[in-house]
Amino acid sequence: xxxxxxxxxxxxxxxxxxxxxxxxxxxxxxxxxxxxxxxxxxxxxxxxxxxxxxxxxxxxxxxxxxxxxxxxxxxxxxxxxxxxxxxxxxxxxxxxxxxxxxxxxxxxxxxxxxxxxxxxxxxxxxxxxxxxxxxxxxxxxxxxxxxxxxxxxxxxxxxxxxxxxxxxxxxxxxxxxxxxxxxxxxxxxxxxxxxxxxxxxxxx
Numbered sequence: 001x002x003x004x005x006x007x008x009x010x011x012x013x014x015x016x017x018x019x020x021x022x023x024x025x026x027x028x029x030x031x032x033x034x035x036x037x038x039x040x041x042x043x044x045x046x047x048x049x050x051x052x053x054x055x056x057x058x059x060x061x062x063x064x065x066x067x068x069x070x071x072x073x074x075x076x077x078x079x080x081x082x083x084x085x086x087x088x089x090x091x092x093x094x095x096x097x098x099x100x101x102x103x104x105x106x107x108x109x110x111x112x113x114x115x116x117x118x119x120x121x122x123x124x125x126x127x128x129x130x131x132x133x134x135x136x137x138x139x140x141x142x143x144x145x146x147x148x149x150x151x152x153x154x155x156x157x158x159x160x161x162x163x164x165x166x167x168x169x170x171x172x173x174x175x176x177x178x179x180x181x182x183x184x185x186x187x188x189x190x191x192x193x194x195x196x197x198x199x200x201x202x203x204x
């Protein structure tokens with residue numbers, strides 16, 4: 001059985017909105033591209049390593065359309081990152097797109113999304129990585145389908161914007177697997193889930 005790993009580039013207050021560009025100014029967000037100054041060689045190697053280990057990717061519609069419009073035409077210098085994104089299977093949670101999708105090896109998740117993802121997890125193969133899809137991540141977390149996290153946490157507070165995880169009042173313990181600090185002060189942290197709310201350390 002394979003795992004679902006959520007990837008995010010986030011501010012210290014959990015914002016992921018428009019991290020790499022100004023593609024989403026909704027809600028009056030005006031800090032597009034905020035993560036770019038923190039993306040040093042250490043962070044690049046870490047992201048490439050994670051994508052190379054993936055067995056496939058999970059996207060929401062917006063993230064899919066944004067990435068599909070860029071990575072198939074990536075430059076030679078970007079191929080280390082572009083290759084796994086272009087070549088590996090991609091599964092898209094959407095009610096507005098339909099197969100066949102334009103990006104190679106991309107498919108629409110059919111029917112109920114949590115059920116479809118649970119079925120993919122039951123298959124043999126490498127882990128499935130969610131990339132840049134906050135609403136999809138939140139839904140899968142709430143259904144207990146996310147098994148781990150790869151987070152790049154920037155030394156920055158944005159004060160508002162779309163956040164990464166559900167705000168539903170549920171406690172979800174995690175276990176730190178690995179961490180390192182980049183030259184820009186960003187923290188690269190890998191976590192795995194460590195049970196349910198009943199397993200939280202303060203429950204005794």
